[in-house]
Amino acid sequence: MKDLTKEIFTMLFLLTDARYLLRTHKFHEGGRYLPRGELMRILVEIKESLKRVEDIIERDDYLDVGGMDIVEGLEVRTIEEEYININPIQVGGRLTPEAMKAIIAYADGYSVCDWCLKPFRLDRIRRPQLERFHKELAEFIGMREARLVPGARRGFQAVINSVARDGIVVVSSLAHYTEYLAAEEAGAKVYEIPVGENNIIRPENLEEKITEIKRKMGEEPDLVIVDHVDYQYGNLHPIRDLSRVAHEHGIPVLCNCAYTLGIMPVDGRKLEVDFIVGSGHKSFSSPAPSGILGIGDEYVERVLSGSRIRGDISGRTYPNKETSILGCTLMGCTAVAMMASFPRVKERVRRWGEEVEKANHFCQQFLRIAGNRVLSEMPRRHTLIRVDTRESFDKIARGHKRKGYFLYEELRNRGITGIFPGATRIWKLNTYGLSWDEVRYLSETFIEIAKKYGIEVQ
Amino acid sequence: MKDLTKEIFTMLFLLTDARYLLRTHKFHEGGRYLPRGELMRILVEIKESLKRVEDIIERDDYLDVGGMDIVEGLEVRTIEEEYININPIQVGGRLTPEAMKAIIAYADGYSVCDWCLKPFRLDRIRRPQLERFHKELAEFIGMREARLVPGARRGFQAVINSVARDGIVVVSSLAHYTEYLAAEEAGAKVYEIPVGENNIIRPENLEEKITEIKRKMGEEPDLVIVDHVDYQYGNLHPIRDLSRVAHEHGIPVLCNCAYTLGIMPVDGRKLEVDFIVGSGHKSFSSPAPSGILGIGDEYVERVLSGSRIRGDISGRTYPNKETSILGCTLMGCTAVAMMASFPRVKERVRRWGEEVEKANHFCQQFLRIAGNRVLSEMPRRHTLIRVDTRESFDKIARGHKRKGYFLYEELRNRGITGIFPGATRIWKLNTYGLSWDEVRYLSETFIEIAKKYGIEVQ
Numbered sequence: 032m033k034d035l036t037k038e039i040f041t042m043l044f045l046l047t048d049a050r051y052l053l054r055t056h057k058f059h060e061g062g063r064y065l066p067r068g069e070l071m072r073i074l075v076e077i078k079e080s081l082k083r084v085e086d087i088i089e090r091d092d093y094l095d096v097g098g099m100d101i102v103e104g105l106e107v108r109t110i111e112e113e114y115i116n117i118n119p120i121q122v123g124g125r126l127t128p129e130a131m132k133a134i135i136a137y138a139d140g141y142s143v144c145d146w147c148l149k150p151f152r153l154d155r156i157r158r159p160q161l162e163r164f165h166k167e168l169a170e171f172i173g174m175r176e177a178r179l180v181p182g183a184r185r186g187f188q189a190v191i192n193s194v195a196r197d198g199i200v201v202v203s204s205l206a207h208y209t210e211y212l213a214a215e216e217a218g219a220k221v222y223e224i225p226v227g228e229n230n231i232i233r234p235e236n237l238e239e240k241i242t243e244i245k246r247k248m249g250e251e252p253d254l255v256i257v258d259h260v261d262y263q264y265g266n267l268h269p270i271r272d273l274s275r276v277a278h279e280h281g282i283p284v285l286c287n288c289a290y291t292l293g294i295m296p297v298d299g300r301k302l303e304v305d306f307i308v309g310s311g312h313k314s315f316s317s318p319a320p321s322g323i324l325g326i327g328d329e330y331v332e333r334v335l336s337g338s339r340i341r342g343d344i345s346g347r348t349y350p351n352k353e354t355s356i357l358g359c360t361l362m363g364c365t366a367v368a369m370m371a372s373f374p375r376v377k378e379r380v381r382r383w384g385e386e387v388e389k390a391n392h393f394c395q396q397f398l399r400i401a402g403n404r405v406l407s408e409m410p411r412r413h414t415l416i417r418v419d420t421r422e423s424f425d426k427i428a429r430g431h432k433r434k435g436y437f438l439y440e441e442l443r444n445r446g447i448t449g450i451f452p453g454a455t456r457i458w459k460l461n462t463y464g465l466s467w468d469e470v471r472y473l474s475e476t477f478i479e480i481a482k483k484y485g486i487e488v489q
Numbered sequence: 490m491k492d493l494t495k496e497i498f499t500m501l502f503l504l505t506d507a508r509y510l511l512r513t514h515k516f517h518e519g520g521r522y523l524p525r526g527e528l529m530r531i532l533v534e535i536k537e538s539l540k541r542v543e544d545i546i547e548r549d550d551y552l553d554v555g556g557m558d559i560v561e562g563l564e565v566r567t568i569e570e571e572y573i574n575i576n577p578i579q580v581g582g583r584l585t586p587e588a589m590k591a592i593i594a595y596a597d598g599y600s601v602c603d604w605c606l607k608p609f610r611l612d613r614i615r616r617p618q619l620e621r622f623h624k625e626l627a628e629f630i631g632m633r634e635a636r637l638v639p640g641a642r643r644g645f646q647a648v649i650n651s652v653a654r655d656g657i658v659v660v661s662s663l664a665h666y667t668e669y670l671a672a673e674e675a676g677a678k679v680y681e682i683p684v685g686e687n688n689i690i691r692p693e694n695l696e697e698k699i700t701e702i703k704r705k706m707g708e709e710p711d712l713v714i715v716d717h718v719d720y721q722y723g724n725l726h727p728i729r730d731l732s733r734v735a736h737e738h739g740i741p742v743l744c745n746c747a748y749t750l751g752i753m754p755v756d757g758r759k760l761e762v763d764f765i766v767g768s769g770h771k772s773f774s775s776p777a778p779s780g781i782l783g784i785g786d787e788y789v790e791r792v793l794s795g796s797r798i799r800g801d802i803s804g805r806t807y808p809n810k811e812t813s814i815l816g817c818t819l820m821g822c823t824a825v826a827m828m829a830s831f832p833r834v835k836e837r838v839r840r841w842g843e844e845v846e847k848a849n850h851f852c853q854q855f856l857r858i859a860g861n862r863v864l865s866e867m868p869r870r871h872t873l874i875r876v877d878t879r880e881s882f883d884k885i886a887r888g889h890k891r892k893g894y895f896l897y898e899e900l901r902n903r904g905i906t907g908i909f910p911g912a913t914r915i916w917k918l919n920t921y922g923l924s925w926d927e928v929r930y931l932s933e934t935f936i937e938i939a940k941k942y943g944i945e946v947q
Contacts, residue, residue: 035523036511042535043504044590050497051586053570057904058926065493067546074539074546077500081532081539088525088532102587102829104618107594110603112511124598124821128509129560131596132502134822136565138589140582140770140777145568148910160562181639181778184815192674204802211807212815215798216650223802312598312821319598319821320639320778340673344662344681349669357642357670363582363770363777364592365823371560446515452606468516 033093036112038084040099042077049073110448115469117460118449119262119415123294123314125464126368130316133371134364142363150351153359153366154178164370171377172288172307173298174325176335178353179311179361179369183289184209186308186324189355190285191217191254193334198253201240201282203232203268205261210287222252229408230264232257234272241280255282257304259297260290264407265415265461274303283330289313290415292323293376294463295383305330311365316372321365324356389470390414390462396474401487402426406457414463425455427484441480447473491551494570496542498557500535507531568906573927575918576907577720577873581752581772583922584826588774591829592822600821608809611817611824612636622828629835630746630765631756632783634793636811637769637819637827641747642667644766644782647813648743649675649712651792656711659698659740661690661726663719668745680710687866688722690715692730699738713740715762717755718748722865723873723919732761741788747771748873750781751834752921753841763788769823774830779823782814847928848872848920854932859945860884864915872921883913885942899938905931 049070056066087093099107110116111125126134137143137159146158154165169177180186187210191200197218202210204223214221224240227233237255245251255277260267274284285306288297292309293316299307304327311321326334335356338349352358361369390411397403402422407415424438431437435453442450451458462470478488507528514524545551557565568574569583584592595601595617604616612623627635638644645668649658655676660668662681672679682698685691695713703709713735718725732742743764746755750767751774757765762785769779784792793814796807810816819827848869855861860880865873882896889895893911900908909916920928936946 039504039508039511040594043501043508043593046497046501046504047586047589047593050501050570050589053494053497054583055924057571057573058924058930065546065549067549070542070546074542077535077539081535084528084532088523088528091523091525101590101594102832104621105591105825105829106617108597108600108603108617109594111597112508113515115515118599118602120602121597121599125512126596126598128505131505131508131593132559133563134592134596134776135501135505135589136498136559138584138592138776139566139569139579140584140775141576141579142566142777144576144578145566145906159564159566163562181643182815182818185639185643188815196676204800206800208796208805208807208810209815211798211800211805212796212810212812215796215812216815218654221798221800223800225802310598317598318592318596318776319600319823320819338666338670338673340669340679342662342664342669342679342681344683347666347669349666352666352670354670354673357640357646357674358667360640361778365777367563371563374560448603466513466516472516 032096032098032107032109033113034096035084035087035093036109037096037099038080038087040107041080045073045077045080114443114446114448115465115473116449117447117462117473119459119461120313121449122414122461122463123290123316124312124319125316126318127316127372127375129371129375130318130368133367134318137364137367140363143366144362152351153362159367159370161366161370164373167373168323169325172292172309172323172325173300174307175328176326176331178324178335178356179366180322180324180356181360182312182320183287183308183310183322184213185356186322187213187256187285187287188216189324190306190308190334191219193355194283194330195219195253199244199248199250200254200256201237201244201252202256203258203261205230205232205263206256206258207262207287207289210256219253229266231266231408232268232273234269234276237273237276241276241282251280252282254285256285256287259286259288260413260415262290262415264417265290265411265413266408267412270302270304278303290413294380294386295413296380299325299327306334311369315369315376317369318365321361321369386414386463387411389465389467390416393462393470393474397477399489400478400481401489415459415461417457417459419457421456423481423486427486428455438480441483442476445476447476490554490556490565490567491571492554493542493545493551494567495554495557496538496545498565499538503531503535503538572901572904572906573923573931574907575905575920575931577917577919578771579907580872580919580921581748581774582770582777583774584776585774585830585833587829587833588776588826591825592776595822595825598821601824602820610809611820617825617828619824619828622831625831626781627783630750630767630781630783631758632765633786634784634789636782636793636814637824638780638782638814639818640770640778641745641766641768641780642671643814644780645671645714645743645745646674647782648764648766648792649677651813652741652788653677653711657702657706657708658712658714659695659702659710660714661716661719663688663690663721664714664716665720665745665747668714677711688724688864689866690726690731692727692734695731695734699734699740709738710740712743714743714745717744717746717760718871718873720748720873722875723748723869723871724866725870728760728762736761748871752838752844753871754838757783757785769827773827773834775827776823779819779827844872844921845869847923847925848874851920851928851932855935857947858936858939859947873917873919875915875917877915879914881939881944885944886913896938899941900934903934905934
């Protein structure tokens, strides 16, 4: 941990202590009072920290000062402050400053329930403006309705339970494990669509699979799940064309936008899909677990139906509670963080083109290293990149005393993290959110490491 | 919003901006550099805020200074800093200062996944020490295994799907709506146990219900769900005796500890139950959505079985991913906040006796007001209290120009919030976490309001 980072956290934590003093000293001997002495002590400590920050700024350099624990065994996480992070799953879920402020302000458990009035539902709360947020979100993704869910997997689960329970679900053979588990949990059978050329799912692959299932099982699938961009190659699949094939068979389509919703344009109507599922912690600058479920016109009633159960003794019913999502979902800082990130998310989606340019710049430079391959489609249409370095870095790893860890460590020593420790064969990185300076530095660093170990660079 | 609160948030947000500067200025023109000018500007603003805080402390009084927005339409929440909050669902989920620090440090989406190694599961991550936390949590609740889930409802869902899918679930007729919805979503039929005397579920009530179901349906229930403390009266139910009845019929028992786990002692072995479900945001000082699922020896394999699905083309399998909880659950600040709150939660559970004393003190004072009734069992064994003020405050409401809102407003004007706006008939409050000073002030305030409106006080 660097000294400047440590001072920032020191002050954030001192202020958290001050805030806790306000919370625990509202009344004393019947009267309101300020915990003067304790507050003064905190003020002094903040001032001392400020002084140290000034020294650091003056010096214009960081010193490593070791870690900092929150409670025993829980260190402060500073990866995003101190490293260029290219972790494939983390880059789209880094919080915006607005979301960070939101989770500070709405930290407490049921923090959005202060003004929960009839019909007592998260998506109808007007203070904070969750109702408006839900409407804007539905519009943003081009769907009729939007709901927040605790992670994309809970979106898959809600849809599968509603339209394919004990049925047949078709997924891509590049699908994420949560699609399989959600189907399994709903008692559905899962079949995979084979990938076509270049690891892209083609409409004919889906057509073929549907035909095969019909022949073998005597019935058509109940749901097709396609990944807008798959997690393995980061390839962009032809969702609209796939959707048209499914629709010709009368099968609804769920588009898994875990890697796209919140970082690149996603419009359910243009994609012609029935369901959109996105991930807050993967691509919407939100804390885990959070996600978005979007539902098209035809399926709103089926997926968002209210509870039909009736207590046999109490007679109680819950028609306003939506069964598939089990009523309210994100009642605190997760929901508010999504709302706080939304303006900046909308803005960054408009800058997606430049993100793709940066990814392509990286690939061009990375491919200058002899033996390096990019396994994702080229040119890149997404920032998630699957590479093959078996003929370059892995050859070094075989003779290195740190084995495959050498690459991870060489990068880490140069301020870059996020590749899987030990990976030198086939692995992934994600350039999303890096500045041009950072992308150039990242590219140059790989070249520098290659040169250090005598790998040819063109 | 009071001036002191505002200054604390101002500084927290300035530091969040400073932190964001570190994150976005790691590299510039190839070299590491500090965003000096911008950091200096923030330092100056913090100093100005510190100066204002000193003035406020000197003055020893708060001034109201209006609200503060995070983004347009999202105001800073200051209820816990500025009011005595007696909201029935919120009091056990207020964050500890450690949890607040944890969510600041682990704000980003997949923040706990930096060191996720084989077998790639949340409960096996060793940095931060989630593996150890899971083990300690299982021990703390007296169960064989513990898992984190996005809210208690997801714990109900996992268990019902595993042991009562399309089956029969028996719940208390005081059960929370999420128990009904989780059963409904799993295709199960729900039957309610009638309440006995004093709104307590008695073993004979359960015995009777099981017999009735067997007679009517030809089969016994697959699962009995009992609420350790119900959400309506806050009554403590005889879980061990109820469990013994269910077990005589070979039926597993899930104990819903949403109002108990994390604030009062809960020991699954002593309760002789097969499943414990708790809520992080309701009773474990954690952000939403978070919860705990505890599983006893006999059901670990059934409920926590790994996925058995196999991709027909890819051949991929996920035996390490637990299907009922859909793999990993809380991958970021929610999980870490629970871990950070744990030491203080353990400590507060030991002080439960005093919390109950305070609740009883409140009831004694509250009952001095003519017409007031406490509908919960007396003496209180929990801090959630259901009261009936139809013969006291509601009589005033009928003639008051603000109708039922008068009571809410009278309390709010005296620094107390959390009762349902407009409620003057049957409503609930929760004294959990109030200091003795605050409990006395709360009691005196009700008496003061009663006197103001000419209600007799004994």
